[in-house]
Amino acid sequence: MTARGSQPSPAPGLAREVGEPASRTWVEFDDPAEEGRRLRCDLTWLTSDYRCIFGAGCSGIDADRPDDGCCVLGAHFTDDEDRDRVEAVVRDLGDEEWELREDALADGWTETEDGALKTRVVDGACILLNGPGAPMGAGCALHQYAVARGLEPHTVKPDVCWQLPLRRTYRTVTQPDETEYLEVSIGEYTRGGWGPGGHDLDWYCTSSPLAHSGDAPLFRTSEAELVELMGREAYEVLVPLAEAHLAGVAALHRVPEGARLLPLIVHPATVAARAEGRRS
Structure with a gap:
């Protein structure tokens, strides 16, 4: 971890x-x-x-995690289409773009909470969040992926996040x-x-x-x-x-x-x- x-x-x-x-x-x-x-x-x-x-x-x-914004809870998916869109980007993220990629490869990037699928929380925040000390810079790996490729962030992030x-x-x-x-x-x-x-x-x-x-x-x-x-x-x-x-x-x-x-x-x-x- x-x-x-x-x-x-x-x-x-x-x-x-x-x-x-x-x-x-x-x-x-x-x-x-x-x-x-x-x-x-x-x-x-x-x-x-x-x-x-x-x-x-x-x-x-969360006052104990000010650098994590509103990413501490992980993101629930609205439907299968929402999950599939994000999963396609997750598969394309490299080690240089995603701080916790190895954690995801080892234990998965999603989890179930109260019967609903969501992004997994690792070390107190969403697994897709790059921390302040990350070589690629702090912020959502999906958002950074979109910006680097000239895409609108809402086309790659979970609905609950981009809305x-x-x-x-x-x-x-x-x-x-x-x-x-x-x-x-x-x-x-x-x-x-x-x-x-x-x-x-x-x-x-x-x-x-x-x-x-x-x-x-x-x-x-x-x-x-x-x-x-x-x-x-x-x-x-x-x-x-x-x-x-x-x-x-x-x-x-x-x-x-x-x-x-x-x-x-x-x-x-x-x-x-x-x-x-x-x-x-």
């Missing part, structure tokens, strides 16, 4: 969270590519300044005339998205100003993931709606000094981060 070290997490003040906004601005529109399907998108979240800060100040969900911080949910809506449509919601992967255990995480990024430091809104920086979740045509409908929301936010910034932006308009973690000058 290869040991992987850890370093102190950021100071508590920097890693604080502001809580999840109870009120949000949502937009709904019919899916132009699929009849009987309607998209419901959280503009408060999708226009936030969130960006993943793994390796750039991330506190990690974070986005969350897609489905609901069948019955209208008064008894007709139905499928509602697809795209929103924030909050603590609650992890299930009951999510509220026990030592820190979580989406509600922390520390991670709201992007130089472009989330719907732009996560274009590839959003297109995968909702389709290209639906994404092209979303973009002008999100831009209009941002234009409204800009107008609100011109209100009298001392006025406060409502959380349904701007994510509170983004507001806090801008106040601290964290935008990169």
Whole structure:
């Protein structure tokens, strides 16, 4: 087994969270590519300044392992297709790309937890995570594989990994005339998205100003993931709606000094981060 070290997490003040906004601005529109399907998108979240800060100040969900980000639990697979896609890349990873490849060859790279298949946890983190001292650099071996080959990371990583911080949910809506449509919601992967255990995480990024430091809104920086979740045509409908929301936010910034932006308009973690000058 290869040991992987850890370093102190950021100071508590920097890693604080502001809580999840109870009120949000949502937009709904019919899916132009699929009849009987309607998209419901959280503009408060999708226009936030969130960006993943793994390796750039991330506190990690386990205070004892700040360098491991949210990779300490391993990744569950959504279905066979998800597992097969990842397995194809795992087979192609070499020793120079994957720190724990020998461990995987000896004992496998997956395990079963409560009847569900997932990536194996080794030395306290996902077996596919390269530690801080790894020759190939710290980070997900799958993600690094994609970047090195000019691929979109979501095409090689488990669904649960690449979708974070986005969350897609489905609901069948019955209208008064008894007709139905499928509602697809795209929103924030909050603590609650992890299930009951999510509220026990030592820190979580989406509600922390520390991670709201992007130089472009989330719907732009996560274009590839959003297109995968909702389709290209639906994404092209979303973009002008999100831009209009941002234009409204800009107008609100011109209100009298001392006025406060409502959380349904701007994510509170983004507001806090801008106040601290964290935008990169």
